[in-house]
Amino acid sequence: MLAYDVILARYGEVGLKSPSVRRRFEKKLVHNIRSALDCRATVRNGRIFIYPDNMEEALEGLSKIFGLVSFSPAVTTETEFESIEDTLRRYTDELRSEGLINTRTTFAVRCRRTGQHEFTSQEMAAFAGSVILKNTGASVDLGNPDMEIHIEVRDQETYIYHRVIPGPGGLPAGTQGKVVALLSGGIDSPVAAYLMMRRGCQVIALHMDNTPFTSPEARDKTEKIAEKLAEYSAGVEFKFRTFSYGEYLEKCRESGPERMTCVLCKLGMYTLAEMVAREEGALAIVDGSSLGQVASQTLPNLLATRMNVEMPVLSPLIGMDKVEIEDLARKIGTYDISIIPDGGCSAVPAHPSTAADPQRVLDAARDIDLKNEIIRVLESGSERIM
Numbered sequence: 001m002l003a004y005d006v007i008l009a010r011y012g013e014v015g016l017k018s019p020s021v022r023r024r025f026e027k028k029l030v031h032n033i034r035s036a037l038d039c040r041a042t043v044r045n046g047r048i049f050i051y052p053d054n055m056e057e058a059l060e061g062l063s064k065i066f067g068l069v070s071f072s073p074a075v076t077t078e079t080e081f082e083s084i085e086d087t088l089r090r091y092t093d094e095l096r097s098e099g100l101i102n103t104r105t106t107f108a109v110r111c112r113r114t115g116q117h118e119f120t121s122q123e124m125a126a127f128a129g130s131v132i133l134k135n136t137g138a139s140v141d142l143g144n145p146d147m148e149i150h151i152e153v154r155d156q157e158t159y160i161y162h163r164v165i166p167g168p169g170g171l172p173a174g175t176q177g178k179v180v181a182l183l184s185g186g187i188d189s190p191v192a193a194y195l196m197m198r199r200g201c202q203v204i205a206l207h208m209d210n211t212p213f214t215s216p217e218a219r220d221k222t223e224k225i226a227e228k229l230a231e232y233s234a235g236v237e238f239k240f241r242t243f244s245y246g247e248y249l250e251k252c253r254e255s256g257p258e259r260m261t262c263v264l265c266k267l268g269m270y271t272l273a274e275m276v277a278r279e280e281g282a283l284a285i286v287d288g289s290s291l292g293q294v295a296s297q298t299l300p301n302l303l304a305t306r307m308n309v310e311m312p313v314l315s316p317l318i319g320m321d322k323v324e325i326e327d328l329a330r331k332i333g334t335y336d337i338s339i340i341p342d343g344g345c346s347a348v349p350a351h352p353s354t355a356a357d358p359q360r361v362l363d364a365a366r367d368i369d370l371k372n373e374i375i376r377v378l379e380s381g382s383e384r385i386m
């Protein structure tokens with residue numbers, strides 16, 4: 001492998017902020033990178049320079065740092081024609097031995113420059129191009145090359161790289177405040193939590209354990225999903241709390257209309273989520289609803305299940321198709337855990353209500369003494385797993 005000594009990382013939206021917000025975001029981004037990789041990292045002129053001990057591990061780690069648009073492992077050399085020529089020769093020798101460049105391939109040099117130099121960017125690109133051409137026999141194609149080789153001249157140091165690895169985008173974790181994310185063992189809610197984390201939120205993941213209506217596998221799965229999500233939270237605490245919810249669900253079945261069991265279950269969840277959010281200093285609730293996907297996610301039911309809460313309930317998947325959600329779940333690594341069979345929930349009635357009438361839901365909530373039941377769930381305490 002090439003003897004890379006630094007990673008140049010780029011950030012997008014952070015760069016659009018006002019100078020003071022930008023400084024705060026940059027600081028957080030660097031803090032998160034250092035926590036993930038345990039290495040030196042600094043910001044200079046709109047780039048983050050990262051000096052890891054283990055390059056491959058670092059590249060893997062950076063793919064989970066929100067706020068990064070892309071990053072490139074690079075070789076540093078002095079801004080002298082001789083050193084650049086020498087380094088380019090070694091660099092392209094290595095590319096040749098990896099089969100990435102040869103007499104049948106085309107390349108282009110892209111040069112960027114900051115600082116005062118006695119050459120222009122075009123002159124440097126032309127110089128580098130002629131070195132590469134001589135060393136590899138590859139030909140130049142500026143319009144549609146097989147490979148781009150980048151030369152970034154920054155004052156007295158020059159960086160050479162050819163890989164530009166896409167980052168996850170978004171905003172640095174921990175810059176947008178806290179949310180409580182309702183996490184089931186299903187495919188959707190982990191993706192919803194991930195999307196809010198990508199927008200910079202700190203997540204308190206909340207799981208209602210529906211034992212005896214659900215199996216121990218359902219809870220174990222959710223714990224594994226939480227562990228996976230926590231990988232995207234370097235530099236920021238990720239909490240996972242579970243509450244025993246089975247007794248409340250039993251009360252819904254006993255004292256509520258059968259068809260409304262799922263609606264009352266969800267109404268209770270959002271009610272509990274809001275109480276936990278107040279305890280945790282969170283300002284919103286996140287769930288994995290996607291309009292019309294299942295019986296509980298019709299517009300009337302979305303309205304009925306949120307009637308008790310004042311905080312915004314954010315549903316980042318609301319307009320997404322199942323296939324899109326599944327693709328994202330695969331990409332972030334939660335899909336394979338979510339599809340482990342767990343037996344589902346045995347409290348679901350044969351014909352769940354798909355268009356619950358708000359007034360009837362409120363009446364049913366009163367009949368089962370929902371608020372007090374949920375306060376009891378809250379007071380019986382949660383298990384903090386992470």
Ligand SMILES: Nc1ncnc2c1ncn2[C@@H]1O[C@H](COP(=O)(O)OP(=O)(O)OP(=O)(O)O)[C@@H](O)[C@H]1O
Pocket residue numbers: 181182183184185186187188189190206207208209210269286287288289293294296297
């Ligand atoms: N046991 C639970 N604990 C915490 N949150 C839950 C639980 N069950 C459901 N939720 C939340 O309610 C949302 C809607 O759940 P519902 O069962 O209607 O849909 P779903 O398509 O099965 O969702 P998912 O795929 O996320 O499980 C979920 O996306 C999740 O955010």
